[in-house]
Amino acid sequence: MFGRGAPKKSDNTKYYEILGVSKSASPDDLKKAYKKAAIKNHPDKGGDPEKFKELAQAYEVLSDPEKREIYDQYGEDALKEGMGGGGGGHDPFDIFSSFFGGGGFPGGGSRGRRQRRGEDVVHPLKVSLEDLYLGTSKKLSLSRNVLCSKCNGKGSKSGASMTCSGCQGSGMKISMRHLGANMIQQMQHPCNECKGTGETISDKDRCPQCKGEKVVQQKKVLEVHVEKGMKNGQKITFPGEADEAPDTVTGDIVFVLQQKEHPKFRRNGEDLFVEHTLSLTEALCGFQFALTHLDARQLLIKSNPGEVVKPDSYKAINDEGMPMYQRPFMKGKLYIHFTVEFPESLTLDQVKALESILPARPVSQLTDMEIDECEETTLHDVNIEEETRRKQQAQEAYDDDDDMPGGAQRVQCAQQ
Numbered sequence: 001m002f003g004r005g006a007p008k009k010s011d012n013t014k015y016y017e018i019l020g021v022s023k024s025a026s027p028d029d030l031k032k033a034y035k036k037a038a039i040k041n042h043p044d045k046g047g048d049p050e051k052f053k054e055l056a057q058a059y060e061v062l063s064d065p066e067k068r069e070i071y072d073q074y075g076e077d078a079l080k081e082g083m084g085g086g087g088g089g090h091d092p093f094d095i096f097s098s099f100f101g102g103g104g105f106p107g108g109g110s111r112g113r114r115q116r117r118g119e120d121v122v123h124p125l126k127v128s129l130e131d132l133y134l135g136t137s138k139k140l141s142l143s144r145n146v147l148c149s150k151c152n153g154k155g156s157k158s159g160a161s162m163t164c165s166g167c168q169g170s171g172m173k174i175s176m177r178h179l180g181a182n183m184i185q186q187m188q189h190p191c192n193e194c195k196g197t198g199e200t201i202s203d204k205d206r207c208p209q210c211k212g213e214k215v216v217q218q219k220k221v222l223e224v225h226v227e228k229g230m231k232n233g234q235k236i237t238f239p240g241e242a243d244e245a246p247d248t249v250t251g252d253i254v255f256v257l258q259q260k261e262h263p264k265f266r267r268n269g270e271d272l273f274v275e276h277t278l279s280l281t282e283a284l285c286g287f288q289f290a291l292t293h294l295d296a297r298q299l300l301i302k303s304n305p306g307e308v309v310k311p312d313s314y315k316a317i318n319d320e321g322m323p324m325y326q327r328p329f330m331k332g333k334l335y336i337h338f339t340v341e342f343p344e345s346l347t348l349d350q351v352k353a354l355e356s357i358l359p360a361r362p363v364s365q366l367t368d369m370e371i372d373e374c375e376e377t378t379l380h381d382v383n384i385e386e387e388t389r390r391k392q393q394a395q396e397a398y399d400d401d402d403d404m405p406g407g408a409q410r411v412q413c414a415q416q
Contacts, residue, residue, distance in 0.1 A: 019037060116247070123142075124258045127226055128259070137223055138226065141219060148207055148210035148213075148215060151207035151214070153215070164194035167194065172190060172191060214245070215246075229328060230325055232259035233257065235257075236254070238253040270324055273335045274335070276289070278338055278341065279341050280340060301336065312337075312339065313337075316333045320333070320334035321334050
């Protein structure tokens with residue numbers, strides 16, 4: 001956007017003088033003048049690189065109707081301001097090559113059009129924890145664009161194309177929008193006539209196979225190898241397998257691993273975690289159970305004689321965790337998190353039997369007289385999370401009531 005107020009008038013004849021044409025020159029006159037001067041000043045023929053660059057800049061502006069209109073009215077400074085200060089210019093060799101089919105200077109050294117890199121195509125790949133533990137291969141069928149084999153990606157039967165008249169071969173167009181008095185906004189967007197390619201093909205010359213699109217769709221099967229120890233979010237790349245396009249370096253196909261949640265095991269790096277609940281008898285007197293691992297092996301898990309397992313404790317088994325990526329013979333640890341399930345209640349006979357086996361209760365520090373002076377209490381079962389949530393809701397309701405009109409008045413009345 002140009003600045004506030006009317007842009008200042010500045011030199012608007014410089015570009016015409018560089019090309020050696022008058023301000024009333026037609027598009028054909030500009031094209032001929034630029035071609036003649038560019039050949040003469042081309043660096044590959046010993047010309048002045050700075051002069052060659054000036055010629056390209058002048059032609060880029062004057063060959064675009066919108067840019068030429070701004071330049072004619074307000075000069076070079078206003079044009080640069082509207083383009084963000086840099087003019088948005090193209091490589092002078094790209095402009096020059098449009099006269100010779102992208103081939104560079106005829107009969108001399110060739111400076112080909114710079115190729116852009118195509119976009120990568122990213123696909124999520126869902127895998128199980130077993131897949132990451134054991135490794136696996138998955139075959140996936142994908143569709144992609146490839147250069148038409150009949151026209152070699154030219155889009156035409158003759159292999160020729162014409163410079164798009166809508167954008168003068170740049171592939172981009174600039175539209176202007178008036179926002180008010182002396183306020184202009186410029187927006188750059190791909191040319192809709194050539195779809196941003198800068199070239200057009202006549203209907204009669206279109207390739208019958210690709211219909212002038214230069215590419216056709218192809219189905220391809222890729223075999224994705226998931227190695228042992230790979231992790232959630234890790235990428236598997238197939239270089240150069242994305243969509244092909246003319247004058248473009250083909251991008252990659254990238255698969256991103258997404259691990260599905262496992263019903264039993266939880267992974268943390270190279271370690272595995274599993275939950276197991278013991279009865280009180282097992283925790284005190286010993287336990288033994290079989291654990292089915294990710295590779296279907298049965299692991300015998302048992303306590304040592306006389307060992308007591310405390311609630312919320314962990315035990316570890318070395319070398320039974322996840323294999324390490326690219327070092328599959330090395331594995332992490334398998335951690336077992338034990339919880340202990342206590343009985344809901346005991347009979348008096350069971351209490352007496354346990355008292356005869358378990359260590360004696362600690363001796364009470366209270367005398368009979370002190371006990372008589374104490375008040376009796378009753379313990380109740382409680383869900384602390386539910387209690388906390390209920391109190392929060394009650395507090396929020398109280399606060400909302402205070403915020404209502406008349407709340408302050410009720411408090412004032414109560415104080416009187």
